[in-house]
């Protein structure tokens with residue numbers, strides 16, 4: 001078989017382990033068969049291995065989504081906020097937020113990081129939304145209004 005990447009004609013049959021990574025999780029497939037190019041390293045899985053690869057890939061994507069959505073729900077509950085309240089604090093639509101929580105849409109990574117930060121430092125909520133979460137410490141003097 002000819003290498004699809006460099007055209008080298010002597011691709012070698014190989015059995016190897018392939019590790020897939022997605023969203024901080026990884027999964028290793030053992031005994032994957034394919035033809036591999038000794039020149040450039042390009043590989044072509046056989047039919048069975050390719051099917052296993054694509055199945056593992058979508059399982060990994062699914063698992064990661066569920067994981068993140070469970071994280072979001074857990075964080076929100078630990079903050080004792082409704083979806084509407086938390087979505088307002090972080091400044092995203094509540095429809096989008098509920099999709100993230102149900103795992104229908106993958107939330108943007110910065111949002112997940114932000115929520116994890118807030119989970120560890122709940123007092124940040126007051127910084128993010130002073131009107132909703134008034135701080136206990138005295139406010140700085142305000143200018144008098146007429």
Ligand SMILES: [Zn+2]
Pocket residue numbers: 003004005006007008037038039040041042
């Ligand atoms: Zn090649």
